[in-house]
Amino acid sequence: MDYKALAQKYGTPLYVYDFDEISRNYNKIKTAFKARKSIIAYAVKANSNLSLLKHLANLGSGADCVSIGEIKRALLAGIPNYKIIFSGVGKRDDEIAEALEKDILFINIESEAELFRVEEIAAKLGKQARISVRVNPNIDPLTHPYISTGLSENKFGVAIDTAKKLYLKAKxxxxxxxxGIHFHIGSQLTELAPIKEASAIVAELTRALQKIDIDIKFFDVGGGLGIRYKDEKTIEPYDYAQAILSTLSGTDMTIICEPGRFIVGNAGVFLTSVLYEKETGSKRFIIVDGGMNDLLRPSLYNAYHEVEVVGKSEDASLADVVGPVCESGDFFAKDRLLPKTEHGDIVVVKSAGAYGFVMSSNYNTRPRPAEVAIEGGEDRLIRERESFEYLIEKEVRFMV
Structure with a gap:
């Protein structure tokens, strides 16, 4: 891929997504579950660009959404309502009502209080709400604590005993x-054992519920399948599927899987231009035009992303790649062996397709980057760069 040409054509900072790779990744996970009825419900929070969602809709994808806005995006992109799930611990009344009106597949219930709210809202609307309960199996996912969701100390889901009570109430x-029944133990999972253990626990609960005539039709295994950022040993989709399916003998349910990062993470890069080099004592800095407001993961998680300078590899020495935002946490890489750079060189930050643009902000009154898709060797703009006028349009008319 000619990153320099893309940077010249669209400017920097810039997100670039390979839609052909996205197709391959989607099909890998869909094929892995071919032995069962399945819905691959893409986790919209990973990357919610409408063109990307439309591309996935054309592949047959569903959508796992955590706000009414994400549900609207999925529907607008052509994902059918019967393949859309509404998850998240903090759904507002108006969001629940609109999800019921849009007749999505089901709402994931995350607490007893939420179950009562959904019931009350459904009663007011004269509707029956299809629901799933998110079960917290109290399994350590062996991932970063910020993206762990399956332990009792996490805010997500309910314990096994509570889940039983909620299902009896719902019945x-x-x-x-x-x-349905749902679990999701965390993101960026690279160990198979916790996934299989969690699935076995929730499958046992499912069988117990079915014995008392609670007709669970959907077994939602969540997402979280990890990708390679540095040197992680990742899980093959086939092995992932087999581990889950091995816990479901004697059942006949549709599997729902909610991959996000796995589908888009390594299909995207972030391009940024070198502004200056600076040395302070023994420290070397490569200062670029992209900032933590554009790609937050390194600052938020101290996450590792591979970086390279286009067309250069020799005379490498240790350097930090940092941005223009007025924060010490504004960096993309620290202490990396990188070549000497000049003004205008292009730096590629890899594995930026997931949790990149969606987590960006306008901090320091910085317009967010453009987004570009590559498909069949052709590039096209799928979100234009924001302007200063766009940033202030919701404020300027109120000035007095």
Whole structure:
């Protein structure tokens, strides 16, 4: 891929996504579950660009959404309502009502209080809400604590005993229809054992529920399948699927899988231009035009992303790649062996397709980058760069 030409054509900072790779990744996970009825419900939070969602819709994808805005994006992109799930611990009343009106597949319930809210809202609307309960199996996912979700100390889901009570309550309510069960132990998972253990625990609960005539039709295994950022040993989709399927003998449910990062993470890069080099004592800095407001992961998680300078590899020495934002946490890489750079050189930050643009902000009144898709060797703009006028349009008319 000619990153220099893309940077010249569209400017920097810039996100670039390989839609052909996205197709390959989607098909890998879909094929892995071919032995069962399945829905691959892409986790919209990973990258919610409408053109990307439309591309996935054309492949047959569903959507896992954590806000009504994400549900609207998925529908606008052509993902059918019967393949859309609404997750998240903090759904507002208006979001729940709109999700019910849009007749999505089901709402994931994350607490007893939420179950009562959904029931009350469904009753007011004269509807029956299809629901799933998110079960917290209390399994250590062996990932970064910020993206761990399956331990009792995490805010997500309910314990096994609580889940049983919620299903019994839902079964007795004319406004609730418990059709699914859900778990998700964390993101960027690279160990298979915790996934299999969690699946076995939730499968056992499912069988117990089915014995008392609670008809669970969907077994939602969440997402979280990890990718390679540095030197991680990742899980093959086939092995992932087999581990889950091995826990489901004697059942006939549709598997729902919610990959996000796996589909888009390594299909995207972030391009940024060198502004200056600076040395302070023994420290060398490569200062670029992209900042932590554009790509937050290194600052937020101290996450590792590979970086390279286009067309240069020799005379490398240790350097930090940093941005223009007025924060000490504004960096993309620290103490990397990188070549001597000049003004205008292009730095590629890899594995930026997931949790990149979606987590960006306008901090320091910085317009967010453009986004570009590559498909069949052709590039096209899928989100234009923001302008200063765009940033202030919701404020300027209120000035007095």
């Amino acid at each position: 007795s309510s004319p406004y609730l229809n418990p059709v």
